[in-house]
Amino acid sequence: xxxxxxxxxxxxxxxxxxxxxxxxxxxxxxxxxxxxxxxxxxxxxxxxxxxxxxxxxxxxxxxxxxxxxxxxxxxxxxxxxxxxxxxxxxxxxxxxxxxxxxxxxxxxxxxxxxxxxxxxxxxxxxxxxxxxxxxxxxxxxxxxxxxxxxxxxxxxxxxxxxxxxxxxxxxxxxxxxxxxxxxxxxxxxxxxxxxxxxxxxxxxxxxxxxxxxxxxxxxxxxxxxxxxxxxxxxxxxxxxxxxxxxxxxxxxxxxxxxxxxxxxxxxxxxxxxxxxxxxxxxxxxxxxxxxxxxxxxxxxxxxxxxxxxxxxxxxxxxxxxxxxxxxxxxxxxxxxxxxxxxxxxxxxxxxxxxxxxxxxxxxxxxxxxxxxxxxxxxxxxxxxxxxxxxxxxxxxxxxxxxxxxxxx
Numbered sequence: 001x002x003x004x005x006x007x008x009x010x011x012x013x014x015x016x017x018x019x020x021x022x023x024x025x026x027x028x029x030x031x032x033x034x035x036x037x038x039x040x041x042x043x044x045x046x047x048x049x050x051x052x053x054x055x056x057x058x059x060x061x062x063x064x065x066x067x068x069x070x071x072x073x074x075x076x077x078x079x080x081x082x083x084x085x086x087x088x089x090x091x092x093x094x095x096x097x098x099x100x101x102x103x104x105x106x107x108x109x110x111x112x113x114x115x116x117x118x119x120x121x122x123x124x125x126x127x128x129x130x131x132x133x134x135x136x137x138x139x140x141x142x143x144x145x146x147x148x149x150x151x152x153x154x155x156x157x158x159x160x161x162x163x164x165x166x167x168x169x170x171x172x173x174x175x176x177x178x179x180x181x182x183x184x185x186x187x188x189x190x191x192x193x194x195x196x197x198x199x200x201x202x203x204x205x206x207x208x209x210x211x212x213x214x215x216x217x218x219x220x221x222x223x224x225x226x227x228x229x230x231x232x233x234x235x236x237x238x239x240x241x242x243x244x245x246x247x248x249x250x251x252x253x254x255x256x257x258x259x260x261x262x263x264x265x266x267x268x269x270x271x272x273x274x275x276x277x278x279x280x281x282x283x284x285x286x287x288x289x290x291x292x293x294x295x296x297x298x299x300x301x302x303x304x305x306x307x308x309x310x311x312x313x314x315x316x317x318x319x320x321x322x323x324x325x326x327x328x329x330x331x332x333x334x335x336x337x338x339x340x341x342x343x344x345x346x347x348x349x350x351x352x353x354x355x356x357x358x359x360x361x362x363x364x365x366x367x368x369x370x371x372x373x374x375x376x377x378x379x380x381x382x383x384x385x386x387x388x389x390x391x392x393x394x395x396x397x398x399x400x401x402x403x404x405x406x407x408x
Contacts, residue, residue: 062097064408069161071372071400078392088112089400090161094129104133106147118201120222121146121178125201128176143181150181150193150228152243152259154272155310161402164372167328168349169276169308172285174201177224191230199224199247199255200284208300209286213339216282217251224255239263253281253302270314279305279335287332288346291380293388303336319362326353334383346384347391351376366404373397 069090075082091111098104108129115126123130123146131145148157155163156170179197186192199222200207212218224247231240241261249255256279263272283289283301292298307330314324333345355372359365378391 062095062408063406065094066405066407067092067094067161067403068405069400069402071370071398074397076395076397079395089164090402092128092161096129102135104135106131106133118206119203120198120201123178123201139185141183143183144179146176146178147181147195147197149175149177149197149224149245150195150226150243151175151245151257152228152241152261153274153276153310154241154261154263155274155312157241157261161404164355164370164398165326165351165353165374165376165396167276167308167310167351168287168330168332169278169285169306172287173278177201179223189232189236191228193226193228193230195226195228197224197226198222199249204250207284207286208282209289210298210300212250212282213300213302216253219248219250219253221248223247226257237264237266239265249280249282249284255280255282255284268316270312272310272312274308274310276308276310277306288334288341291346291384291387291389291391299339301334301341302338303334303341305333305335307331320359322357322359322368324353324355324357326355327351340387342383344381344383346381346387346389348379348381349377349391366406368402369400370402371397371399 067090068088070086070088072084072086074084089112092108093111094106094108096104096106096108106129107127109124109127111126113126115124117123118125127146129146129148131143131147134142134144136142153170155167156173156175160166177197177199179195181193181195181197184192184194204212204218224245226243226245228241228243232238233240239261241259241263243257243259245255245257245259247255258277259275261272261274264270278285281302283304285304285306286300287306288301288304289298309329310326311328312324312326314322316322328349328351330347330349331345332347332349334341334343337343351374353372353374355370357368357370359368361367373396375393375395377393380389380391
């Protein structure tokens with residue numbers, strides 16, 4: 001028996017080695033054709049039937065995807081050409097699956113974000129999902145770990161690969177947080193979600209570029225509570241996502257989010273209208289704070305509010321062609337005077353986008369070629385100009401590819 005275990009290990013290593021050689025000569029051995037299992041699936045099925053010291057090796061149902069999106073980009077400022085360069089917009093690894101009928105898991109890491117661990121959740125900022133879900137019944141689910149905030153709005157909810165340019169609101173909103181979420185299916189078409197998560201990943205000094213304002217004490221409970229409702233109507237062609245959130249940023253300083261997404265999907269048409277509103281005793285998005293010039297007197301703004309409208313229409317007019325138009329209108333202001341931040345509106349922003357997508361392979365919708373144009377404009381109020389703010393109009397033309405590789 002003492003020699004059999006090393007021999008088994010050696011045999012296993014030889015199997016993997018020659019399998020790799022076979023793949024190098026014929027990559028199709030890892031690609032599923034018709035109903036034939038892939039090489040990996042065959043190995044897993046075989047291992048599932050073996051026994052190791054009397055214990056059956058359990059087969060875990062898993063999916064592994066590699067997600068890529070890259071483009072060549074031409075940048076313009078106020079109509080003048082700045083530069084042209086290549087950029088990898090998204091590179092992500094996603095692993096998800098089921099352990100059994102009641103437990104499932106989801107992990108996703110982005111390679112376009114800093115990988116330094118944040119201090120609050122003790123997790124790399126590049127990790128978006130790291131959670132496990134307990135499917136207690138057809139009525140109730142419980143999710144624990146790092147997860148998507150259960151807020152309304154389709155732009156933040158949809159796979160980021162399909163968003164060429166986010167709104168200013170979602171660009172400055174930390175949508176992935178560690179916490180706990182319970183989902184109740186009131187009816188097959190109506191879900192209620194209660195979620196409690198961190199309201200930030202890092203320390204106050206990292207969140208607020210000028211730190212907490214003088215006299216403001218840190219909170220001992222940096223949490224965010226969210227109540228979310230999802231409803232489907234008209235044979236599920238209309239999907240509504242509405243949410244309200246409240247959290248404490250510092251002692252006596254709260255934040256409130258009210259967001260809604262209205263999605264219509266019928267055949268080749270996908271359209272949505274998002275309305276996003278945030279009212280915060282501290283400028284956690286830092287969009288008004290960052291308007292200040294480079295002076296030694298800069299401080300974190302307080303009593304800020306942000307309102308965003310997003311409208312998007314997708315139309316797949318051919319099995320291999322899809323196009324969409326998108327418009328965003330946003331305002332940023334102060335609802336109560338504090339320090340040298342007077343009450344009123346500071347910035348009005350808008351962007352217009354047009355995109356054409358081509359699917360060269362009808363059988364593989366994970367691969368697409370796209371051409372995209374975005375125009376972003378900003379209007380500064382006198383209050384913002386007095387702070388030394390500068391926000392020019394910008395444009396970008398991009399041509400690129402997107403591919404989701406189903407590794408397993």
